[in-house]
Amino acid sequence: MKGYDLIIIGGGPAGLSAAVAAWDAGVREILILERDQELGGILNQCIHNGFGLHTFQEELTGPEYAARFIDKVRERNIACLLDTMVLEVSPDRVVTAVNREQGVFQLRAGAVILAMGCRERPRGALNIPGHRPAGIYTAGTAQRLVNMDGWMPGKEVVILGSGDIGLIMARRMTLEGAHVRLVAELMSYSGGLKRNIVQCLEDYGIPLRLSHTVVDIHGKQRLTGVTIAQVDENNRPIPGTEEYHPCDTLLLSCGLLPENELSRAAGVTLSPATSGPVVDEALETNLEGIFACGNVLHVHDLVDYVTQESFEAGRRAAAYLQNRLPSRGRSVPVKAGEGVRYTVPSVVHPDRMDDSLTLRFRVSGVRQGAFLSVWLDGERILHQRKPVLAPAEMEQVRIRRSELEKRPDLSAITVCIEEV
Amino acid sequence: MEQRALICIGCPMGCPITVTLDNGEILRVEGNSCKRGDTYARKEVTHPTRIVTSTVRLSNASAPVVSVKTAGDIPKEMIFPVMEALKAIRLSGPVRVGDIAAENICGTGVDVLVTKNVT
Numbered sequence: 358m359k360g361y362d363l364i365i366i367g368g369g370p371a372g373l374s375a376a377v378a379a380w381d382a383g384v385r386e387i388l389i390l391e392r393d394q395e396l397g398g399i400l401n402q403c404i405h406n407g408f409g410l411h412t413f414q415e416e417l418t419g420p421e422y423a424a425r426f427i428d429k430v431r432e433r434n435i436a437c438l439l440d441t442m443v444l445e446v447s448p449d450r451v452v453t454a455v456n457r458e459q460g461v462f463q464l465r466a467g468a469v470i471l472a473m474g475c476r477e478r479p480r481g482a483l484n485i486p487g488h489r490p491a492g493i494y495t496a497g498t499a500q501r502l503v504n505m506d507g508w509m510p511g512k513e514v515v516i517l518g519s520g521d522i523g524l525i526m527a528r529r530m531t532l533e534g535a536h537v538r539l540v541a542e543l544m545s546y547s548g549g550l551k552r553n554i555v556q557c558l559e560d561y562g563i564p565l566r567l568s569h570t571v572v573d574i575h576g577k578q579r580l581t582g583v584t585i586a587q588v589d590e591n592n593r594p595i596p597g598t599e600e601y602h603p604c605d606t607l608l609l610s611c612g613l614l615p616e617n618e619l620s621r622a623a624g625v626t627l628s629p630a631t632s633g634p635v636v637d638e639a640l641e642t643n644l645e646g647i648f649a650c651g652n653v654l655h656v657h658d659l660v661d662y663v664t665q666e667s668f669e670a671g672r673r674a675a676a677y678l679q680n681r682l683p684s685r686g687r688s689v690p691v692k693a694g695e696g697v698r699y700t701v702p703s704v705v706h707p708d709r710m711d712d713s714l715t716l717r718f719r720v721s722g723v724r725q726g727a728f729l730s731v732w733l734d735g736e737r738i739l740h741q742r743k744p745v746l747a748p749a750e751m752e753q754v755r756i757r758r759s760e761l762e763k764r765p766d767l768s769a770i771t772v773c774i775e776e777v
Numbered sequence: 778m779e780q781r782a783l784i785c786i787g788c789p790m791g792c793p794i795t796v797t798l799d800n801g802e803i804l805r806v807e808g809n810s811c812k813r814g815d816t817y818a819r820k821e822v823t824h825p826t827r828i829v830t831s832t833v834r835l836s837n838a839s840a841p842v843v844s845v846k847t848a849g850d851i852p853k854e855m856i857f858p859v860m861e862a863l864k865a866i867r868l869s870g871p872v873r874v875g876d877i878a879a880e881n882i883c884g885t886g887v888d889v890l891v892t893k894n895v896t
Contacts, residue, residue, distance in 0.1 A: 404844035404892065405830045410788050418830055420844050420893035424874050427894075504832055507842040532831060532860050551791030555784045556827065560853070 360465035361436075362386040362678050364452050365472055366443050366619065369398020370660050371651020371667040372472035373426035378671025379470075380433045384678055388464070389430070389437040390454055396430070396437060397423030398474055400660065402501045405525055407552075411661035422660060446471075446623040448644050468646045468674045471620055471634065472667065475613040475652040477522075483611055485517075487574030490581075496522040496610035500529070509533055511606030515583050516540045517571050519547040519554075521658065521749075523610025528557035530608075537561070538602050541569040541585050543592055546723050548612070548749050550658060571607070572599065580605055613656045623647065630699035631655040637702050638710040639673040639682060640666070648674050655701050655717070658751055662717070683709040689761065694773025696720055696727070698748070705770065707761040717753045718772055720746045729754065732771040733764055746774060778804070781822050787813035794818045826850035831863050833878055835895060838870025844892045845878045851885045858883045871896045 362384050365372045368391030376387055395401065400408070403419030410416055413425070430437070441456040450466040477495040494502075494510055500522060502508045512535050516523045519542040527537045540558060545568050547554055558565055566585065572594050573584035587598035615633040617625070626635045626643045633654040634642045641648050650670035651663045676682040686708030691700045700718040716731075724746040731739035731754055738760055746752065754772065761767060778799050785792040790810065796818050797805040806818045820826055828850055832842040851859060859882050866879055868891070876891040 401893070404832065404846075406828050406846060407788075416828075418844060418846055418892040421874055424894055504844060505840065505842070507832065507834070532829075532856070551784045552786040552788075555791075556786045560827070 358451070358463055358465050360386075360467070361388045362467040363388070363470065363674055364450075364464060364466035364468075365389045365470045366446070366452070367391065367398065367472035367474055367651075367653070368393070368396040368437060368439070369472065369474050369651065370400055370423065370426065370663050371474065371653070371670075372398070372470070373423075373430055374664040374667035375470045375472055375648075375650055375671035375674070376435050377426065377429045377433065378668040379675045380435055380671075382672050382675030382679075384675045386467075387435050389435060390441050390443050390452070391437060391439050392442045394440050396427045396439070399497070402497070402504045403525075404504045405529075408660050411659070412664050419660075426664075443619060446619050446647070448624045450646055466646075467678050468648065470667075470670055470674055471617075471625075471642075471647065471649040471653050472651050472670075473616045473619065473653045475615045475656055477609070478612045478614055480609060483517075483609065485571050485574060488577055490574070490576040490579050492576070492580030492605050493574070493607045493609070496520075496526045496608045499606075499608050500526055503529060503533060509535065510608075511535065511580075511604075513604040514538065514606045514608060515571070515585070515602055515604045516608045516610060518542065518610035518612070519549050519565060520610040520612065521549040521553055523608060524549045524553040524557040526608055526610070527563050528561060530606075531561045531563065535606070537563050538604060539564045539566055539585075541566045541571060543568070543570045543588060543611075546747065546749075548610075550749060570594065574607070575601075580607055583607055613652065615653045615656065617653060620649070620653070625649075628699065628703060630693065631701065633701075635703055637685070637688070637704045637706055638714050639677075639706075640670040640702070641673065641677070641682075646674075646677055648677075655699065658749065662751060662753075665715070666717070685709065687765075689767050690769050691716060692769050692771045693718065694730075694732070694771040696722065696724065696746075696774030697772050700772050705756075705761070707758060707767075710758050710761070712759075713755045713757045715753050715755055716770075716772060717751055719748055719751055720774055721748060723747045724774055728775045728777065730773050730775050731756065732773070733760065733767055734769060740775075783818055783821055785809060785814040785817050787811070787817045796822050798822060820850075825853040827853055827856060829856055829859050830892070831860060833863050833866040833868055833889075835868050835870055835872065838872070838895045840895050843868060843870075843872055843895050845889050846892050847882065847885075848888045848890050851882070851887050855883055855885055859885070859889075863889065
């Protein structure tokens with residue numbers, strides 16, 4: 358069986374960054390497996406600008422950001438197999454894949470980095486009643502049709518969900534000549550970045566209807582309209598608030614789910630909060646030598662953070678391959694306390710962490726003027742006032758190794774939001 | 778005196794900014810956390826501008842369209858005229874990031890650049 362030191366599954370921003378970091382740390386036998394016909398992943402269809410302010414100190418479009426990393430991978434002559442679908446990863450790191458040229462084949466890997474990204478929540482997962490006509494797309498599918506294939510999915514549009522892709526597509530469809538009637542959002546706040554509300558909706562006079570959802574779909578062959586209704590505090594439609602909106606297109610921007618079929622089948626432990634692997638400070642899963650980064654781990658709102666996280670995964674996988682990654686030693690769980698939905702990582706091994714560690718997390722609701730706190734058992738080591746905290750925006754704190762080393766009996770690190 | 782509340786679009790932080798004006802003259806810009814926010818707020822209350830990103834048709838290449846952007850901000854009221862002008866552009870492959878798809882689009886003084894490598 359042919360083998361590589363490192364096999365990276367997925368050639369999007371996470372996989373590309375991890376490959377570059379692993380190469381720069383001295384790993385030479387690297388293979389990227391990508392199921393699309395080109396590298397770059399979702400960035401190829403994200404033609405809007407706003408990427409790379411942290412990484413490159415300039416504002417790039419998605420394809421430009423991808424091109425910079427594709428160039429880095431090419432400069433290093435890192436091997437890539439395109440149009441190649443991974444079918445299975447075994448716990449002892451045998452990767453089974455398939456493509457048109459080689460059929461089904463197996464490769465042995467010294468280490469594996471999972472970088473498969475995420476998928477959109479489809480209509481079937483939303484339980485919207487009504488017919489099943491043509492004209493209903495996830496926002497990302499419509500984005501690919503418009504931006505890469507050059508097709509317009511429709512002319513009169515309703516968008517359900519105010520995640521960033523939904524907001525970006527509201528603007529994009531408007532620029533291409535469609536009329537976007539409204540964006541309906543089930544929650545009482547938007548799931549997208551504030552600047553996208555301004556530059557994608559307000560700029561074009563597109564109404565955002567918070568606490569509203571689609572309750573019926575009309576049309577047999579092609580969508581002819583949708584009924585929306587206001588929802589109560591339990592997200593139940595309120596009778597009497599129904600409104601009919603004629604339209605030929607419904608775009609769904611209702612959340613992203615990390616794509617972990619391969620991880621699950623391999624025996625990687627998944628977190629119910631993120632739907633991604635449970636990882637430690639080295640971004641290593643419960644399976645030795647299998648690492649995870651990017652949207653397969655937890656859904657990010659900024660590609661810059663994906664790159665930072667994936668550099669770390671690449672460096673740590675390199676250390677593992679070079680026998681420089683110490684054994685795990687004592688382990689301290691990181692707990693998501695009051696007001697925090699999850700943290701990544703969710704477990705820390707102080708004996709092998711760097712001088713400091715970035716803990717990424719999301720809050721569970723919108724909070725103003727609250728305090729972000731970190732507790733080491735009963736002792737609060739961070740207490741920082743935050744003007745605004747919102748679930749749409751990933752937060753991060755840094756924990757110093759010295760703080761953990763001072764406390765050999767530490768039983769838990771807790772990240773929480775406090776009123777005072 | 779007039780106050781205008783804005784959300785900065787300069788980066789994903791989305792700082793809430795308040796601009797105080799007197800007869801159209803900017804007296805104060807508050808709430809921004811960097812220079813970018815100050816610049817944005819001053820432009821937004823006097824002459825708002827945006828970067829436009831879109832696609833143009835491509836022939837003799839592996840993809841039917843290629844993504845483009847305006848090389849800099851254009852006045853907001855020029856967004857739709859620029860979109861209309863982009864519809865008429867036909868590029869021939871291969872194209873590289875940074876290639877000029879159109880010079881001085883609609884007399885704005887801003888070029889339109891290709892943002893993707895397509896062979």
